[in-house]
Amino acid sequence: MGFIDSSVAENMPISAVQIDPLRYQLQEFLDILKPLIREPSVVGHEDAFFRVLRRELEEIGIDVKYYHGVLVAQGNRPNDLFLSAHIDRHGLMCTGPNEFRYAAFIASNQGEVMGGSVSEHMMHTIEDRFQGQRVQAQFPYTGTYLGQGEITRSYICPERNNLIFEVDGLAFLQPGTPVAFLDRLQIEDGLISAQLDNVVSVAILIYLFRKGFQGTGMFTAQEESGRSWRYALSWFQQQRLTTQRLVVLDTSPYASREDADAQQVALRHQDANGPFSETMTQELVSRCESLGISYGFKDEYIVQQNEKLGKTYPLGRTELGRVVTATEGAINGTTLQIPTTEYHTAFETASLSSIAAVIKLLMSYV
DSSP: OOSSOHHHHHHSOHHHHHHOHHHHHTHHHHHHHHHHHHSOOBTTOOHHHHHHHHHHHHTTTOEEEEETTEEEEEOSSTTSOEEEEEOOBOEEEEEETTEEEEGGGSHHHHHHHOSSOHHHHHHHHHTTSOTTOEEEEEOTTTOOEEEEEEEEEEEEETTTTEEEEEEESOTTOOTTOEEEEOOOOEEETTEEEEOOTTHHHHHHHHHHHHTTOOSEEEEESOTTTTOHHHHHHHHHHHHTOOEEEEEEEEEEEOSSHHHHTTOSEEEOSEETTEEOOHHHHHHHHHHHHHHTOOEEEHHHHHHHHHHHHTOOOOOOOOHHHHHHHHTTTSEEEEEEEEEEBSTTSTTEEEEHHHHHHHHHHHHTTO
């Protein structure tokens, strides 16, 4: 697939290449992803991660500009294609003496994310997944390390409509301090695991710029609290730009590994806000077919699951869908997502095959 130099592959032990060829093909990408995963980026406290990201891009000579809530990197043909990925990840926030809440669902954010959102439903799904999870605290803005602790219990408080966490070891923290999941990349049996949403897409964009991508890459804050679309839209408005070629990269949850592996990439016709650009969606479909990449439509999958289980899970409200609605379709495009399991945990899992397919598809624009 051309992700590593052939001379490097020739010098690798034959047994190693035979055991896991995709891992070796993706080694340069994985070398980008590993240190990014270790950098905290709790929703609402992304400043330190933005600085890391800016350094990574400026070191390869990319024009980078930082605006409120969005960092924009541009090549020599910035209007050819707009790729967007949010940089925030789920975590906790200290809200009182030894009190910790899910950062995306603190009171100031609930108006953005509640009401028909996937996050609201996911809160009930993931409430008991965190026991024993190691966490680390940082100063806001600077990202300076403050210490580690361990989650001993998590539960939904009906009065506050939030996930509440009991954490051992961080009682000294002051309110407003972000607490990130202690994260490390695990690679095994053709799968990678970590809190992939959405640092995996950030790493893909950095990889693309290293390989010569000349379009625009947008890195947004606070997607998990429903605000990233405002930052992206503000930048388009400031530039007096509209486009039908905005592709938003992300991970996408599936009910089982079998369901996730039914396709290498997940596309969408629409989200709960309405339809995406048929032209841009079909362009990705055509490229998938010409490149031998299997694809499925997430909105169709959700409808099928609802019929199968007799439930009413929402189509979800994506960053793109909110921008489309706000501009009445003047800015549109489509989404490109990596199918995963264990969504919104520190063990979210994706296949190397899916990651390789997304990179292969986007490399066709380089």
